Amino acid sequence: MGEKGSTQTLIGGSEADKPRLKALGVGVYDPGFARPLAAMMHRQLLRFRYARSRLVNAILFPLVWLIFFGLGWSAAFNMAGGLARRLFGGLEYLEFLAPGIVAMSVFTGGFGSGLGVIWDREFGYLKEVLVSPAPRPALILGRILGDSLVALFQGFVMALLVSLVAGFPGPVGFVLELIAAYMAALASSSLGTLIALKMRSPEGFHMVVNLIMMPMLFISGAFYPVTPLPSWLKALAYINPLYYAVDLSRGLVYGVHNTPLLLDAIGLAAVTAASLALVVKEFSRIYIA
Amino acid sequence: MSSANEYAIVALGLRKRFGELEAVRGVSFKVRYGEVYGFLGPNGAGKSTTVGMLITLIKPTGGEAFVAGYSVVREPVEVRRRIGVVFQDPTVDRDLTAIHNMLLHARIHGVPSRIAEERAWELLEMVGLEEHAYRPLRDYSGGMIRRFEIARSLLTNPRVVFMDEPTIGLDPHARTGVWDVIRELKRRGVTVFLTTHYMDEADKLCDRLAIIDHGRIIAEGTPSQLKSKVAGDTLYVRVEDGGVARLKRLLARYGEVKDAGNGLLVLVANDAPRLLPEIISEAQREGVRILETRYTRPSLDDVFLLLTGRRLRDEGGDWRFWGRRVARRLL
Structure with missing residues (x-):
């Protein structure tokens, strides 16, 4: 720190001074893109390690659906016999539900990422990040990648639990299911973050997220097929990343799907890319006022 | 420019x-x-x-x-x-330890990790927090967080x-x-x-x-x-009721005197530390018994008062x- 005084006249605004300054390396660093991205990603993983309640919560929520919703309806549909089987593409209801539950747990976990942004603003950490020279896209992408990795881990645990109830889909199906779920998590992390950037309070965030997430869950095809739905609802399903993720993983695991699998993959990639682009654009506004 | x-x-x-x-x-x-x-x-x-x-x-x-x-x-x-910035309100990740917060800051700012680690410890030591480096910041007091944030702001030199x-x-x-x-x-x-x-x-x-x-x-x-924009020091001298008039005359030699009641006289003058002993011995010679003396030097608050007519401490809604x-x- 002692070199300050001797080099101060070199720290100048003129173009000629800048190369000399760099050569001296007096505490002027270039963060680049990858390091801040990795740092923010690492931070989300560290935070997860320190907050176990989130893990418990993320597993309990879908598990409650699987048990109280899945087992209940499964029993009811068994009464309907063959008719119900036809509705679910020849699958047992629990089998039909299983890929959806995995995608859902990852998807809802991703939305929680937005809540982290709200708390970061509340506790001021957002400012610490915004005043850094790191590129804003690197910061927000790192964060979303980290959060979706956490969500993926939750999905992994969930997929194991679901396998116990609905049967193991085989290693390939298991992995493919998780990849589809990860794409959905990227999309939901982006959407959650986007909402968080527009919201001021945690309460407002919860309200909007529930308002958006619940319909997305229900018209995702996770709980019931979207085929018999009125066309305006079906149209909504086609901009729903979770719909593509569920259809894709159900197709990959059981060979039962509504849309061609390639279209599912493209649709999922497109919706995910669009949400990522939106959130990067929103976060990259230079000034906070 | x-x-x-x-x-x-x-x-x-x-x-x-x-x-x-x-x-x-x-x-x-x-x-x-x-x-x-x-x-x-x-x-x-x-x-x-x-x-x-x-x-x-x-x-x-x-x-x-x-x-x-x-x-x-x-x-x-x-x-x-x-630049380094210490915001008015805390801007730390409270769930992470001090050293984690430090190293994250370094990576976001592009400080090479070998330099970062060494400097992080040096700075934590400077602000007296090296023993608390592995505690999550939610366990820190307000003063500790502030010192931590100052240290963190220096990580990039x-x-x-x-x-x-x-x-x-x-x-x-x-x-x-x-x-x-x-x-x-x-x-x-x-x-x-x-x-x-x-x-x-x-x-x-x-x-x-x-x-x-x-x-x-x-x-x-x-x-x-x-x-120095403010005229001078303010001296307060309290005497027995009987001595007020005599002391007032005495003080008037040094500057403008105000009677604040209850035997308290207020004088604004330069160089109170030199003046005060002189006033006390003068008063003794005249037989006036002084009960209490004190003086205040001009503060920035007085400057603010002079410039705005308000005190800094007044915080109206x-x-x-x-x-x-x-x-x-x-x-």
């Missing part, structure tokens, strides 16, 4: 308007490298908004500023590479450090701790720009300071220059508070 190269900070007519409210109304000043420069003013005077503009988070609606030689408007990233109200909300002990750290920075030649509404803080820490009120700089100089809330919400 030749002067932009010689100074750590140059502000030229900075302005910021939030809707109807103009929080900063044309502020100009220069801060030399190595200087501790203060913004002293009441809540809502525009201090935080000015800092916000200098650290490139708030877009000025008028004027221009250069930090470490770079334009805050045209080269914000170059400015950010050269910045040219200029901004501190917005570094001791607000801290108890006296913690405040002293923060002051010690700021003095240490001064010793190491770091340029510090700090805002405060505590006059004693500005007086003790700043080489030069600007007094800011309603978004404008109303006076600037060294603390002693500013205090007027429109300025709205401005403060706006600035705090943004920063």
Whole structure:
């Protein structure tokens, strides 16, 4: 720190001074893109390690659906016999539900990422990040990648639990299911973050997220097929990343799907890319006022 | 802009308007490298908004500023590479440990990891927190968090450090701790720009300071220059009722005397420490029994009173508070 005084006249605004300054390396660093991205990603993983309640919560929520919703309806549909089987593409209801539950747990976990942004603003950490020279896209992408990795881990645990109830889909199906779920998590992390950037309070965030997430869950095809739905609802399903993720993983695991699998993959990639682009654009506004 | 190269900070007519409210109304000043420069003013005077503009988070609606030689408007990233910031409210990840917070900061700012680790420990030691490095920051007290944040702001070896109200909300002990750290920075030649509404803080820490009120700089100089604007020291002498008239005559030789009642006389004059013994011995010679004496030197508060007709400590619930809330919400 002692070199300050001797080099101060070199720290100048003129173009000629800048190369000399760099050569001296007096505490002027270039963060680049990858390091801040990795740092923010690492931070989300560290935070997860320190907050176990989130893990418990993320597993309990879908598990409650699987048990109280899945087992209940499964029993009811068994009464309907063959008719119900036809509705679910020849699958047992629990089998039909299983890929959806995995995608859902990852998807809802991703939305929680937005809540982290709200708390970061509340506790001021957002400012610490915004005043850094790191590129804003690197910061927000790192964060979303980290959060979706956490969500993926939750999905992994969930997929194991679901396998116990609905049967193991085989290693390939298991992995493919998780990849589809990860794409959905990227999309939901982006959407959650986007909402968080527009919201001021945690309460407002919860309200909007529930308002958006619940319909997305229900018209995702996770709980019931979207085929018999009125066309305006079906149209909504086609901009729903979770719909593509569920259809894709159900197709990959059981060979039962509504849309061609390639279209599912493209649709999922497109919706995910669009949400990522939106959130990067929103976060990259230079000034906070 | 030749002067932009010689100074750590140059502000030229900075302005910021939030809707109807103009929080900063044309502020100009220069801060030399190595200087501790203060913004002293009441809540809502525009201090935080000015800092916000200098650290490139708030877009000025008028004027221009250069930090470490770079334009805050045209080269914000170059400015950010050269500054350290301690915000008014904590900006740490409370769930992570001090050392994790440090190393994250280093990586986000591009400090190479071998340098970062070494410097992180050195700085934690400087602020006396090395023993608490592995504790999550939610276990830290307000003063510890503030010291941690000062240490963190130095990790990049910045040219200029901004501190917005570094001791607000801290108890006296913690405040002293923060002051010690700021003095240490001064010793190491770091340029510090700090805002405060505590006059004693500005007086003790700043080489030069600007007094800011309603978004404008109303006076600037060294603390002693500013205090010399106030006529002199204030002496208080209390005597037995019978002696009031005689003492009044005696004191009138030195300056204007006011009778504050209950035998208390108030005199404004220069050099109270020399004057007081003289007054006491004069009074004894005249047979007046003095019960109590004291004097106060002019404070920056007196300067503020002289310039604005208000005390710094007065914090009325007027429109300025709205401005403060706006600035705090943004920063």
